[in-house]
Amino acid sequence: MPKAQSIADEVRRRIVELKWRQGERIPDEAELAVEFDAARATVNKALQVLADEGLLDRKRRAGTRVAINPVSKATFSIPIVREQVEEAGMAYSHRVVAQRLSPVPAQIATRLGLPEGELLVHLRAVHYADGKPYQLEERWLNPRAAPGLQQADLRDLNANEWLVRNAPYLRAEFFFSAENADRRDARLLQTRQGQALLILHRTTWNDLGPITTVRVAFQPGHRFGAGEGRDHAG
Amino acid sequence: MPKAQSIADEVRRRIVELKWRQGERIPDEAELAVEFDAARATVNKALQVLADEGLLDRKRRAGTRVAINPVSKATFSIPIVREQVEEAGMAYSHRVVAQRLSPVPAQIATRLGLPEGELLVHLRAVHYADGKPYQLEERWLNPRAAPGLQQADLRDLNANEWLVRNAPYLRAEFFFSAENADRRDARLLQTRQGQALLILHRTTWNDLGPITTVRVAFQPGHRFGAGEGRDHAG
Numbered sequence: 072m073p074k075a076q077s078i079a080d081e082v083r084r085r086i087v088e089l090k091w092r093q094g095e096r097i098p099d100e101a102e103l104a105v106e107f108d109a110a111r112a113t114v115n116k117a118l119q120v121l122a123d124e125g126l127l128d129r130k131r132r133a134g135t136r137v138a139i140n141p142v143s144k145a146t147f148s149i150p151i152v153r154e155q156v157e158e159a160g161m162a163y164s165h166r167v168v169a170q171r172l173s174p175v176p177a178q179i180a181t182r183l184g185l186p187e188g189e190l191l192v193h194l195r196a197v198h199y200a201d202g203k204p205y206q207l208e209e210r211w212l213n214p215r216a217a218p219g220l221q222q223a224d225l226r227d228l229n230a231n232e233w234l235v236r237n238a239p240y241l242r243a244e245f246f247f248s249a250e251n252a253d254r255r256d257a258r259l260l261q262t263r264q265g266q267a268l269l270i271l272h273r274t275t276w277n278d279l280g281p282i283t284t285v286r287v288a289f290q291p292g293h294r295f296g297a298g299e300g301r302d303h304a305g
Numbered sequence: 306m307p308k309a310q311s312i313a314d315e316v317r318r319r320i321v322e323l324k325w326r327q328g329e330r331i332p333d334e335a336e337l338a339v340e341f342d343a344a345r346a347t348v349n350k351a352l353q354v355l356a357d358e359g360l361l362d363r364k365r366r367a368g369t370r371v372a373i374n375p376v377s378k379a380t381f382s383i384p385i386v387r388e389q390v391e392e393a394g395m396a397y398s399h400r401v402v403a404q405r406l407s408p409v410p411a412q413i414a415t416r417l418g419l420p421e422g423e424l425l426v427h428l429r430a431v432h433y434a435d436g437k438p439y440q441l442e443e444r445w446l447n448p449r450a451a452p453g454l455q456q457a458d459l460r461d462l463n464a465n466e467w468l469v470r471n472a473p474y475l476r477a478e479f480f481f482s483a484e485n486a487d488r489r490d491a492r493l494l495q496t497r498q499g500q501a502l503l504i505l506h507r508t509t510w511n512d513l514g515p516i517t518t519v520r521v522a523f524q525p526g527h528r529f530g531a532g533e534g535r536d537h538a539g
Contacts, residue, residue: 087475087512145477149379241321245379246528246529247481247529248503249483249503267485289483293482294482
């Protein structure tokens, strides 16, 4: 939709240059359609792009206003660790430190919405780049939401890849936090105890229930980020 | 588009239930239009939703296939700190520790694409929730991309809010990392030196150049996250 995109770009420019200021009502679709020599549906599409970005507030009767305190939305990709390492030109390997059926502890059970003590697959693995620890994962997997899991050999295909291919999710939650490396983190990541580590917790669900929850501890100094690119949205 | 949404839901269900497996070609638009008793444009819209989610690969001639190694995309909002604190039912306050025109150091200059030593506004501020440190920000602001900045009193309206109202951005980059609190971090966040801190670096640009770059250090234990919600996409 190049026409809608160019209208969105122009409206965004007017907001950025403060020609249309926060809280102000902008001209309605019909007026903009005349100004831009475009169909109303095209103007509508352009304004929706900006509403999705958080720059405009659209109300059916009250019309469209420049958003007050627009919320910045950022999108990032959660990469497949093997691809990430190989794209950086390094050799990927991984080692499963532990894989066993274990009763799920209370904190994890709460996160998954399962009863405490239910038997899940507990997995601890280290991913390496050129033989150096790249990230450490501690994962709980629910065989009831991932049929075939108990027959899978996660030493060959890693859990990340197995899940991507065999258990697509419908819903996911994640959060970042920072933790001081404990004794085990330090040993497996080959760093010192107390080192600040970036941690990503992520949980996924499908129709059958929770699939997996994972705590990923990145190597010290790791940066996890992306561009937001309002100009690329829509 | 409730019809397109329901078609997208059904196609997503077939992928999640492995009826259509990774790498497989799915029926073409015309066949799906017959099956779902819908217009081809509606089917096209539904498939585009799933392509945007990363579940389908669409190629003009080769048709549509279930994506191999679908990339998970996560979206989160970067909240306005005052609103975040107040929504949690706490009283917000903030204190500007330092605000002065300073020559920009090399590392920050590189990130901004500006010459080292250029004069920018350097700001250090602490945000409090119920009187306890909530986050610490160290910020560089470029007056050339934010006209009016030098006249603004950032002790009253905080920089975050001033920027949101007066300098909308076109492009942004961010990354998360973890750092051990240094002496100043520890003093301003009222924690111990060495405590692991979650750090968010964020830089924004408009047509005039870089607007600002900020290092936000969150209080110890802070979690930053969101739901991904493939089922809500599109």
